[in-house]
Amino acid sequence: MLDRALAAALILARLSADIALPFMGGMKPARLFSQPFRAASLREFVMGEHTTISWTGPNGKTFNPWMGCTKVSPACDGCYAEALMDTRYGKVSWGRGEDRKRTAPSNWRQPLRWNRQAAEAGARPFVFCASLADVFDNEVDEVWRHDLFDLIEATPHLVWLLLTKRIGNVLRMTDVMRHGSRARLPANAAVGATMANQEEYDRDRMKLWAVKQDREPLFTFASFEPLLGLVILDRHAPDWIITGGETDQGHHRARPSNPQWFRRLRDQSAELCRVYHHKQNGEWASVSEVEGPGEIFTFPDGRNVRRVGKRKAGRTLDGVTYDGFPTLAVSLKGEGDGRDLC
Ligand code: SF4
Numbered sequence: 001m002l003d004r005a006l007a008a009a010l011i012l013a014r015l016s017a018d019i020a021l022p023f024m025g026g027m028k029p030a031r032l033f034s035q036p037f038r039a040a041s042l043r044e045f046v047m048g049e050h051t052t053i054s055w056t057g058p059n060g061k062t063f064n065p066w067m068g069c070t071k072v073s074p075a076c077d078g079c080y081a082e083a084l085m086d087t088r089y090g091k092v093s094w095g096r097g098e099d100r101k102r103t104a105p106s107n108w109r110q111p112l113r114w115n116r117q118a119a120e121a122g123a124r125p126f127v128f129c130a131s132l133a134d135v136f137d138n139e140v141d142e143v144w145r146h147d148l149f150d151l152i153e154a155t156p157h158l159v160w161l162l163l164t165k166r167i168g169n170v171l172r173m174t175d176v177m178r179h180g181s182r183a184r185l186p187a188n189a190a191v192g193a194t195m196a197n198q199e200e201y202d203r204d205r206m207k208l209w210a211v212k213q214d215r216e217p218l219f220t221f222a223s224f225e226p227l228l229g230l231v232i233l234d235r236h237a238p239d240w241i242i243t244g245g246e247t248d249q250g251h252h253r254a255r256p257s258n259p260q261w262f263r264r265l266r267d268q269s270a271e272l273c274r275v276y277h278h279k280q281n282g283e284w285a286s287v288s289e290v291e292g293p294g295e296i297f298t299f300p301d302g303r304n305v306r307r308v309g310k311r312k313a314g315r316t317l318d319g320v321t322y323d324g325f326p327t328l329a330v331s332l333k334g335e336g337d338g339r340d341l342c
Contacts, residue, residue: 069100
């Protein structure tokens, strides 16, 4: 168990390219992120030695304790995990009542190795947990989740990103009075919620805020991906704001995001002193940013986007790559908790 008094304090920065260096092994994110994406094997999808997800950082990993899930949000319509592991590879059946599939013990040993490597390098890489499932899925045996929490606690040099579409389950599932000490949220975990539109933000922001107050994760974050509408934030917005457009998955055709929705979240992040990260534009890009052929979609406000494919659409917004990361600094108690953000 990490001593919470010595736990990493959160220091947030709006622009991270330099500030993020302490836990990124001294490598400039801008240069690393310019490396081309490549197709990953099935094994890599599950074992996640390296990940191309920008918000895990250049040394980021993904870890899947199990596979399988049920769709619970409009953001799940184009679930890439289902398209991959159910439709394409037939590894697990998706949906309510279907068995989740725990990954192999050899996979569960990977984070222990990453932790040793991080300790030697003096780094704290991010680990995106459960890209092929949801940690707080009601249909998962709680013993599996407790095993996962034990693993997270055994790897204090890793920063675990627990992103869920079931943020309303987190307090209950991490209640030690109810479920015993193994249910305790590990001190090196950050908790995030996916929020695709204003309705989901309004429904879930206070649930995430309550997790921040009552469980004291390293930090909180929200993934506005796929962003399906304009979202107005408030003072209860999480520490880290991530945006992204949708990509095609199997037969699911990506819905366009209005670049103005991204801009509004970027600008509100600045006003509220939240860290901002724009992951990708999705399959569609503003006609003013990408030239060439492609279907045009016009939003009610008159803005046009063109379907150019995710590679061409890229991840810049108004010509800028927004690579904000929460920065962690090991701190003694009283050195500042990073909560006075402005
Ligand atoms: S919560 Fe995530 S893994 Fe589960 S169905 Fe939705 S998008 Fe897929």
